[in-house]
Amino acid sequence: MPAKVGRSWFFLPVAALLAAAPLAAEPMLRYTVRPNDTLSALARDFLVGGDYREVQRLNKVADPYRMPIGSILLIPDRLLRTEPVVGKVVSFRGSATIDGRQAALGGEVRQGMRVETGANASIAIAMPDGSTIALPSQSRILVDRLRRILLTDGLDRNFRLETGRSRSSVIPMKDPASNFRVTTPLSVAAVRGTEFRVAVDESGERALTEVVAGTVGVAAGPDPAEVAVPRGYGAISTPAGTEPPVALLPPPKLLQLEKTETGVSIVAERIEGAKAYRVELATDVAFLNIIEEAQSDEPSISLALPQGATFFVRLTAIATSGLEGLPGIYAPGVRRSAPPPAPASGPSADAGAAEPLPFQLWAEPRPLPIRLTGHGLVQPRAIAAHTSLR
Incomplete structure (x- = not known):
């Protein structure tokens, strides 16, 4: 089988796929011809059935054993071996x-x-x-x-x-x-x-x-x-x-987080231009394991949770257009500085800092300390029952 190193295969951009009539009916790959490439060898090793004739017709290749280096072959996606x-x-x-x-x-x-x-x-x-x-x-x-x-x-x-x-x-x-x-x-x-x-x-x-x-x-x-x-x-x-x-609308600040008899009460900052607010609770800071979620027309909501539950809080504001805003993610404690930009794989703690811990619900109703982690800037804050952050 020919070596794979150095081959230049990539999917056509979305716009090119839509614009490449009459080829837009199906996805295509673009292949840049390399030295010593032949259409017959490429078909033998990498195309379903090993038949090169459809690709030859599509690209008007005169000789399947000789192709100009640097030329582009369009290959129907359905012909690729995967x-x-x-x-x-x-x-x-x-x-x-x-x-x-x-x-x-x-x-x-x-x-x-x-x-x-x-x-x-x-x-x-x-x-x-x-x-x-x-x-x-x-x-x-x-x-x-x-x-x-x-x-x-x-x-x-x-x-x-x-x-x-x-x-x-x-x-x-x-x-x-x-x-x-x-x-x-x-x-x-x-x-x-x-x-x-x-x-x-x-x-x-x-x-x-x-x-x-x-x-x-x-x-x-x-x-x-x-x-x-x-x-x-x-x-x-x-x-x-x-x-x-x-x-997008900015992430709402978490103003109040308090234990109730059935779970937790959350009050968020009211955002100008928002028609609704979404609250999500998860056991992990990447919010893959969501344990509760709700949407409300007002920036306050109560959620039912079992005693002893641990969780992070994520708040978003939904604009009148329906677009959901940037997330504010909260965990206990205070941070010393703003976090670095979040990587594509999800939010993380500050470099060199301890991983943030989730909230813990105690048996007795009590206010919970909070901090913002992940996206957005963070300032030291404290929380008390029925009061705003200060």
């Missing part, structure tokens, strides 16, 4: 199913499977490279592609969000053959390493992309132009295309 990649369930709660069967920790997720969550449920799936995709309540994805391209070991991952919301944390990809996409009936969000959310609203007429870290390319509608959505911005896609990105 091997399956297996995702693993790293957390779930409630009614989270894979192909209709209840999820289990460590359960395998493969190409072609459908993952779905019911009311008050969630699931998180990890890829072999450490990237994750998580679904909150009442969401569904089809694992459209989850495979490895044999030529370069590039990962080809495409998740089709059919309803609800998703949150992806993607490890930066150095191999140009690798990709990570979340598609909806209205849009394609393509990344090479970032943290972002994709949602389909209840009407089914709008897809929302919100970028927490990195940059996401979004394409939708009849216009093939790909819109770059940077960190801290969101974009709305409709059948007419993708609207210009707008700044």
Whole structure:
């Protein structure tokens, strides 16, 4: 088999795929011809069936044994030899199913499977490279592609969000053959390493992309132009295309966190331009293992939790447009300085500092100390019952 080192394979950008009529009907790979390459050898080693004639016709190659070095071959994706990649369930709660069967920790997720969550449920799936995709309540994805391209070991991952919301944390990809996409009936969000959310609203007429870290390319509608959505911005896609990105609402400050008889009471800062607020509790700072979530029109909400529960708090404000803002993530104690920028794999503690600890619910109602971790700046704060942070 020819050596894989130095070969230049990569997926066409979303915009190029949409614009390359009449080839836009199916995904293509671009291959840059290297010295000593022949079309017949490439087909023998890396194409299904080893037949080069379709690629020859598509690219108008006169001699399959001689090709100009540096020329570009377009190769239909369906002709590439691949091997399956297996995702693993790293957390779930409630009614989270894979192909209709209840999820289990460590359960395998493969190409072609459908993952779905019911009311008050969630699931998180990890890829072999450490990237994750998580679904909150009442969401569904089809694992459209989850495979490895044999030529370069590039990962080809495409998740089709059919309803609800998703949150992806993607490890930066150095191999140009690798990709990570979340598609909806209205849009394609393509990344090479970032943290972002994709949602389909209840009407089914709008897809929302919100970028927490990195940059996401979004394409939708009849216009093939790909819109770059940077960190801290969101974009709305409709059948007419993708609207210009707008700044996301800032993370709400946590003003009060108090133990109640049934769980915990949370009061957040009111954000101008917000129509609703989302509160999530998780046992880990990356928020893969969510234990409770709720949405409210007001920045205050009570959640039921068992005694002894430990958790982090994540707050977001939802704009009137429906775009969800940047997250504020809280843990006990005070920080000495602001955290560094969060990596694509998720929030982390300060370099050299101890990992933040989750909140602990005691048997008796009492106020809990808090701090902000992960995204955003942090200032030393203290909290007392029924008072604002000071």
